[in-house]
Amino acid sequence: MEILTAPADYAPRADLLTGKTIVVTGAGDGIGRAAALSYAQHGATIILLGRTGHKLEAVYDEIEAAGGPRPGFIELDLATAAEENYQTLSDNLATEFPYLDGLLHNAGILGDRRPIESAGYASWQQVMQVNVNAQFLLTRYLLPQLQGAPAASIVFTSSGVGRTGRAYWGAYAASKFATEGFMQVLASELENTSKVRVNSLNPGATNTSMRRTAYPAETPTDNPAPQDIMPAYLFLMGDDSAGITGMAFDAQ
Ligand SMILES: NC(=O)c1ccc[n+]([C@@H]2O[C@H](COP(=O)([O-])OP(=O)(O)OC[C@H]3O[C@@H](n4cnc5c(N)ncnc54)[C@H](OP(=O)(O)O)[C@@H]3O)[C@@H](O)[C@H]2O)c1
Numbered sequence: 001m002e003i004l005t006a007p008a009d010y011a012p013r014a015d016l017l018t019g020k021t022i023v024v025t026g027a028g029d030g031i032g033r034a035a036a037l038s039y040a041q042h043g044a045t046i047i048l049l050g051r052t053g054h055k056l057e058a059v060y061d062e063i064e065a066a067g068g069p070r071p072g073f074i075e076l077d078l079a080t081a082a083e084e085n086y087q088t089l090s091d092n093l094a095t096e097f098p099y100l101d102g103l104l105h106n107a108g109i110l111g112d113r114r115p116i117e118s119a120g121y122a123s124w125q126q127v128m129q130v131n132v133n134a135q136f137l138l139t140r141y142l143l144p145q146l147q148g149a150p151a152a153s154i155v156f157t158s159s160g161v162g163r164t165g166r167a168y169w170g171a172y173a174a175s176k177f178a179t180e181g182f183m184q185v186l187a188s189e190l191e192n193t194s195k196v197r198v199n200s201l202n203p204g205a206t207n208t209s210m211r212r213t214a215y216p217a218e219t220p221t222d223n224p225a226p227q228d229i230m231p232a233y234l235f236l237m238g239d240d241s242a243g244i245t246g247m248a249f250d251a252q
Pocket residue numbers: 025026027028029030031032049050051052055076077078079080105106107108109130157158159160202203204205206207208209210211
C-alpha cells in the first residue's frame with residue numbers, strides 16, 4: 001500500500017471550509033475534538049457526533065465562543081445504536097442540512113490488548129461494532145446527502161496497525177484493516193460516478209487518552225498534541241485535496 005502525506009508546507013487558507021457542513025464523529029475528545037475546533041475555525045459548520053453529551057456541549061460552547069458557525073449536535077452511542085437510529089439521524093439531519101460536504105470517521109475504541117488465544121469475543125465484537133459496523137451504517141445513511149454536495153470528502157481514521165499487523169493489537173488492528181478495505185471499496189465505487197472522494201488517514205502517535213492507555217510507560221508530551229496534526233485533517237477535508245481518492249495518508 002502506498003502511503004501519502006499532505007504537502008509538507010501545507011498552509012490552509014483561513015476560509016478553507018467556509019460554507020461547508022461537516023460531520024465529525026467522536027467530536028468530544030482527543031483528535032475528533034481538535035478536528036471539530038479546527039474545521040470550525042476554518043469556517044465550517046460542524047455536526048458534532050459523540051456518545052458523551054457534556055463533552056460535545058463543551059466543544060459546542062468553545063466553537064461559539066470563538067465566533068465559529070453554530071454547530072449541530074448529535075448524541076449517539078455507536079456501540080449500541082441500531083440501524084434505524086442511523087436512518088432517523090439521516091432524515092433529521094436532512095431537514096436542516098440537505099447536503100453534507102464532509103464526514104470525518106474518527107470515533108474509535110482500543111479494546112483489549114492481549115494475545116488472540118485469550119481474547120474475549122464480547123470485546124472483539126464491541127471493537128468491530130464501533131470501529132467498523134458503525135462506520136458502515138453512518139456512511140450508508142449519509143451518502144445521499146454527501147452525494148448532493150458540489151464536492152464532498154469522507155475521511156476514515158486508520159492506524160499504523162491497520163497497515164501492518166502487530167502482536168497483541170487484536171481486534172483494533174483488524175478493525176483498522178477493515179477500515180482501509182472499506183475505504184478502498186467505497187472510493188472505487190464512487191470514483192467515476194460522483195464527486196465524493198474517500199481517503200484514510202493515520203494520525204500517528206498523538207497525545208490523547210487512547211494513546212496514553214495503549215502506551216502507559218510513555219511520556220505523553222513526547223507525542224504531538226491533537227491540534228499539531230490538523231494540517232493533514234484540513235488538507236483532506238478541504239478542496240485542496242480535490243481529485244484525490246482511494247488513498248491512504250499519514251498525518252505525521
Ligand atoms: N491517538 C493516537 O495515537 C492514535 C493513533 C492511531 C490512530 N488513532 C485513531 O484516532 C481516532 C481518535 O482517537 P483518539 O486518540 O482521539 O482517542 P480518544 O481520545 O479515546 O477519543 C475517541 C473518541 O471516540 C469517541 N467514542 C468512543 N466510543 C464511542 C461510541 N461508542 N460512540 C460514540 N463515540 C465514541 C470518544 O467519545 P467519549 O470521549 O465520549 O468516550 C472520543 O470522542 C481513533 O479512530 C483512533 O483509533 C489514534
